[in-house]
Amino acid sequence: MDQNKKIIELKGISKSFDGEQILKSIDLDIHDKEFLTLLGPSGCGKTTTLRIIGGFVTPDAGDLMFLGKKINHVPPYKRKVNTVFQKYALFPHLDVFENVAFGLRLVKTPEKEIVKRVREMLAMVGLSDFESRKVDLLSGGQQQRVAIARALVNQPKVLLLDEPLGALDLKLRKEMQYELKKIQQRLGITFVYVTHDQEEALTMSDTVVVMNGGLIQQIGTPQDIYNEPVNAFTAKFIGESNIVPGIMHKDKLVEFAGRNYECVDGGFAKDEEVEVVVRPEDVDIVAASDAPNTLCGKVMSVLFKGVHYEMMVDCGGTVWRVHSTDYTASGSDVGIYIEPEAIHIMHKSDSSEVKNYGGILP
C-alpha cells in the first residue's frame, strides 16, 4: 500500500433515500494498492458508499475524487473501477469465457489478446477448464470466481467488492478470503471491500473503516481497531467486550465496579462519567484477593467455545465475560485481574449509538 498516493477521496459525501439520511458527510481517503474494508451492521451505509464509488448512486452533497478529479456525475461505464456484485450478477446468456471477455469486447480488444487475457484470468481463479460452461450450471463459489475474473480482466485501478463471500459456506469463505488477499497483493490493485463480518475484515484488510448510522466510527489498521477502539460501538462491534459505567477521577485513574483502577488513558474532565471497555480475553482469573486492579466474584457459568472457555463471573452485581484457555469450575470463588493496559476508557456520549444497535449484539 502506498500511503502517499490517494486514488479515491470522499469529501463530505451525504446521501438520503426517501427522506432517510443514509450517509452523513463521510470523509475517506483510499490509497493506492490498499485493501480497505468498509465494516458495519446492515443499514450503516457501507454498501451505499461502495455504490457511490462505483457510480450507481449519485451523492446528494460532497465530492467524490478519483486521482484528484471530481467524478460525482461520471457514469459507471466511464470509471476505471470495477465491481464484484453481491449476487455475482453474471450474464446468464453467456458462457464463462464470454462473461469474462465482456468488458474487453466493449473496447474492441483484438481477439488474440482477449483469448490470452481471459485465459490468464480464468487460470488465476482456478477455472481454466470451465471456459465454455454455462454460468447457471456453476456452484456459488465458481460463480464468484467468474465474477472476480470478469471484473479484474479489465485491469481496473480499483476493485469494489460488495459482500462477495456472503452466500458461501464457512469453509469456502475462508479459502476465498486467502485467495482474494493473494490476488490483491499479486496484482497490486486497490480493493474496497464491504462486509458485516468483523473477522473477515480483520483477516484481509490493510485498513478497516468501521461504520454505523451513516457515520464513520473509526479508521485504522485491524490491530488499531481491535486493540484501540475509539468508542463503545467499535468495541462492541469488533470482537466481544465488557462495557461498564465508570468515573474518570483524573488521568490514569478510573473508578468502576465500586473501586479505583490504575489505567493508561487520560485527557478526560475531572470526575467525568465514562464507559469502561475490557476485552474478555484481557480479564485474568486469579485467586481472590485485595490486590490492585483485582475484583472478587463467583463464576456463574462456563461454556466451552473450542479454543477457549467462556466464564461469566459475577462481581457484586456486575457480570464479567472472561475468556481463558484454563477451565474454572462453575460456582468457584475467584478474583478477576485487569491490567492497566487492558482498560479502555470511552466518552459516555457514544452510548446511544450502541443502544440503537443493542438488539443484535452478542
Place this chain on the structure above:
Amino acid sequence: MIKLNAKWASYPYIIWMILFTILPLLLVVYFAFTDGNGAFTLDNVKQSALYIPTLANSVYLAAIATVICLVLAYPFAFIMSRLTFSKQKMMSMLVMLPMWMNFLLRTYAWQAILEDNGVINTMLTAIGLPAAKLINTSGAVVLGMVYNYIPFMILPLYSIMTKIDKSVLEASSDLGAGFFATFRRVVLPLSLPGIISGVTMVFVPAVSTFVISGMLGGSGNYLIGDLIEVQFLGNSYDLNAGSATSLMLMVVVLITMAIFNRFETEDSEEALV
C-alpha cells in the same frame, strides 16, 4: 392422495386437442386434396395459387403491424418491468383493460372514429382542415391490427423482462457498456424469447384476420382471411377450395415461424462464439 403429476390429469386436454385441433386439421388436409366426390385431386391446391397476391398482401400488412407492435411494446415493456411492484400490477391491468371489451365492438369503435364523417374527420373539418381518407385503407387495417394485438406483444415481453435482474444491467454498465451497448449485448439477447413469442402471438392472428380487414379495410384490402371466410361462409361456398387456401395459409405461417425460431437459435449461438 392425488398425485399432481398424474398422467391422467392431462387426458381431458389431450382428448380436447385431438377432437378440436388435430382432427379438424386432418379434415382440412383431406378436403384440400379431394374434389366434391371425395376423389384425390390437386386442382384445389393449384387454384389457391391464384390467391398468392392476396396472401402476400396479408403477410405484408401483418408484418408491418407486428413490427409496429414490437417497436411500441418493447420500450414500454422494459420500463414497466423496472417499476415498483404495485405500479407494475396497475400497468398490466391497463394493458389488458381493452381486452375486457368485445373484439368486434372495439373494431366497430374504430370504424366510428375513422369513417368519412367519423370523429377524426369531424374534428379536422371543424378546425378548417380538409377531411382525410382514413377508413377502407390499408393503414386502417394495420391500425386495427396493432390496436387489437398489442397486448399480446407487451405481455410476453414484460414477463421475460421482469426476469432480467437489475444487478445484471449494473454489471454491464460497470464493465464499460453504455446505454446502447447494454441494450444490444444484455437486454436484447435476454429478452429474445419474449420477442419470439410476442411476434408469434401478434403475427399469426394478424395474418389470418378477416374481421379487422373486413370492417376497416373495405373492398380494397381483401386479405386471405376474408377469402377463406367467403369460401366457407359466403356465397362462393366451396369446402375444398377453402380447405386448400387454409392449408396454404398454415404452411406460410409455419414457414415464417420456423425461420423466426431458426433466427433465435442462430443468434444465441453467435453470442457464444
